[in-house]
Amino acid sequence: MLFxxxxxxxxxxQTRAGRKFEFDLKNNAPSNSVFFCxxxxxGSLTEVGGMNFLSELKGSSYRQILLYIHGFSNLPDSVFEAAEEFQALCDQQDPNEVLVVPIIWPCDNDLGIVQDYWDDQKSADGSAYSLSRALSRFLEWRESNLNSPGTDPCLKRINVLAxxxxxxxxxxTLCAWDRYDLADGVPLIFRNTFLVAADIENESIHRTERAKLICDASRNVVVYYASDDLALRASKAANLKNKIASRRLGHTGPExxxxxxxNVYVVDCDDVNNSYDxxxxxxxxxxxxxxxxxGLVFEHIYGCLKTGRVxxxxxxxxxxIIRES
Incomplete structure (x- = not known):
């Protein structure tokens, strides 16, 4: 699995293609560098390097790529487990259709959900700078493929599940990319962007707010939410303790x-979320x-991936509304 x-x-x-790669789990600070592995x-890890990584994606037999960005308090092994489960479900539907590529950002491994939560928020914000450079590298690579004589462009569709x-x-990441690397807004690079149990403010997807760039970068943006998501209740409590009073997008959908x-669509998962998790x-x-x-939520996501329509x-x-029959 590439990641x-x-x-x-x-x-x-220092990047060195072919070297053994091991996470320093005691260090949850975001690195200014990004590693393609x-x-x-x-279960061992190998660094492959940026150009080798992109070339391998291009040469893959899979038709589409799904970038998977995990949530808070997830160490790498649990991220790989989730990504492998999603990959297996995709392969059950159609072999060689969707390749899952996890993006692993630094979560904390302290004990206690509130401590983890606030450390992870800082790491999430700090990760934007290095991950936005990864997007810039992808654009540069794509343009070089388009403009190099005798080189076929990469035609794979790119999707994101956060x-x-x-x-x-x-x-x-998109805000940092727009601010520091782009001249006039973010390009349309994602076919589908799935915002699942989103731990951001429920108004942040509005046209005047920061997450509007997610919509600009995507053909479709699909928000999956459930009002009885207990993890987001803990998130809301942590935010209230720190005097941030806003409902979460993953609880209510857009305000x-x-x-x-x-291009924003919403899916109420309240009838199935607790029975699935x-x-x-x-x-x-x-x-x-x-x-x-x-599950039915996966089937809806996969339908969007397959058809490009919600x-x-x-x-x-x-x-x-997703309901069991």
Missing amino acids: ITNRFPKGSI RRNAD HSMGNRVLRE NMDMTPK VPKGHSYFRSGKVQGKP FPEDEQRRST
């Missing part, structure tokens, strides 16, 4: 749909009630 990380490795931060079948605080990472861009109801986008069997039966529709 991208801005976690510090043990040893040198592979997790091997035996879970929980990974939505904050995505939002801040006002009339103020969101037209007992008891928190937070990671409900992979398996359903039976591990390894796709509601192909009704192009004017912008919301739905």
Whole structure:
């Protein structure tokens, strides 16, 4: 499995293709560098380097790429486990359709959810600078493929799935990219962007707010939410303790749909989230009630990946409720 990380490795931060890569789990500061790596079948990690990584993606037999940005308090092993589960579910549907590529940012491993939460918010914000450089590298590589004689362009569709605080990472990465590297707004580079159990303010997806750049960079933006998501209740309590009073996007959906861009769609998962992820109801986008069997939320996500449309039966529709039959 290929992956991208801005976690510090043990040893040198100097990129060297082919070297053994080990995470320094005691260091949860965001690195200014970004590392392009592979997790091997035996669980070992190898750094492959940026150009080799992009060339391998281009040469892959998969038609689409799904960048997976995990939530808070997730160490690398748990991220790989989640990504491998999602990959297996995709392969059950259509082999060689969707390749999952995790983006691993530095979460804390302190004990206590509130301590983790605030440390991880800082790491999420700090990760924006290195991850935005990864996007710049991708654009440079894509342009060089387009303009080099005898070189075929990369035609794979790129999608993003951000879970929980990974939505904050995505939002801040695009803001940093827009501020420091781009001349006139972010380009349209993502076919679908899935905001699952998003731990950002529920008004932040409005046209006048920071997450509007997610909409600018995407053909479709699909928000999955559940009002009884217990992990987001803890997030809300932590924010209230620090005098930040705002409901979370993953609890309510957008504050006002009339103020969101037209390419934003919402999916109410309240009827299935707790039965898919007992008891928190937070990671409900992979398996359903039976591990390894796709849930209805996954099936909706995969339908969007496959068709490029959120509601192909009704192009004017912008919301739905997922219910067990």
